[in-house]
Amino acid sequence: MTAVRVLAIAGSDSSGGAGIQADIKTITMLGGYAMTAITALTAQNTKAVHGVEPVGPEMVAAQIDACLDDIGVDAVKIGMLGSPDIAGIVAARLARLDVPVVFDPVMVASSGGTLADPATIAAFEPLMRLATLTTPNVAELEALGGHAGMAARGVAYLAKGGDAAGQMIVDELVCPDGRRLPFEGSRIVTTSTHGTGCTLSSAIAVGLGRGLPLPEAIDRARAFVRSALRAAPGFGKGAGPLGHAQART
Template structure:
């Protein structure tokens, strides 16, 4: 009898075009050998060109989804993405505060297309979520919105500063943890417009690999490789920032 897959709960918004959000999470978790569960925070109408509508669910409904999964199936790790409102963010933080399992928080504020996905009140609750997360994974604009290196150091949280939005031929990601030397990954940039869902994919991959028993450094290394392979395998759909090729990457 084969070992049961690790149970991963993805808490995020739904992307109607399938490239990011809950849809990217499910694909990533599945391809990396996990069992994906979801708590949907918002429904979006979007495609590779942008977000045309966002409708958050009620905080009670988000909480009910989390409770339903945890009370019956159980969970080895959680990935948090788009939250939709401050009230939802507070409910999520409250439910997860004493979980005692790996939590990867992707502080989604702006979609790849440039659409705002978090207001100031929601970002304020991010403080609580960063405190309880095993790892926070901001991209360049999100890192700046969170106050940069000095503000993150004062919080004393572990984070992966992603460099994909920076300029230049190389992409550098930096893992920063309190009282530990930084770890830097650097790779040649994959030049493509098909980058929709890279942040969602990376964070859900890290969560799945942590749940599988890998230490944080190894989980990030393997998750980055998964994202890079998915970028190379992008099917080329859409006229804007197209989706990754999750289907073509096994993550071995």
């Protein structure tokens, strides 16, 4: 089977648990071919984000162009963007494509560090309209105006419930026409949650790149994340990384 070509546009996580590093691991483990456009360098670990340095927008665009002009792409995953200018240039590049796009609107790291300021969040608008699916967690959904705000945009989104209270986790796919499809699972009790959102969105992108229907791509991606949570190596003193390499695919 030909490998699905997935371009991950996101920030680098020096500790290897989230961001571009989690994207590459996920795409590779699921049989895809990972390409990257790095939007920011971060100095972070499982406990905190110690520094963020955005890449210049022109360099982000050059990375995207280099991948598309040579290798091509079957799906795109967007994560941390770093600045409004980067968000704008990414939107301009993706508007030329006709492939599935999964947008994880990263605002805060699992360790608590802020990864998007209000101006960058405001620049998410065109990306949400371009995306096949946007994947906000509880706090991100609230920052984007809640269900009412997303409905007004007329976009498909997966409202992730991992940060909500309760023994059951419910992720809900909401379609532009208002249809809702819940995905439920018992909570896996662990502190190794660093990179769950990155992993989920990349896994969905792989599925969509293979031509899977959106609900099936989500279902398979959730199963991969749950397996990686159970296989977590226990590294770090805070929110530890997942066990991508040991996850069942």
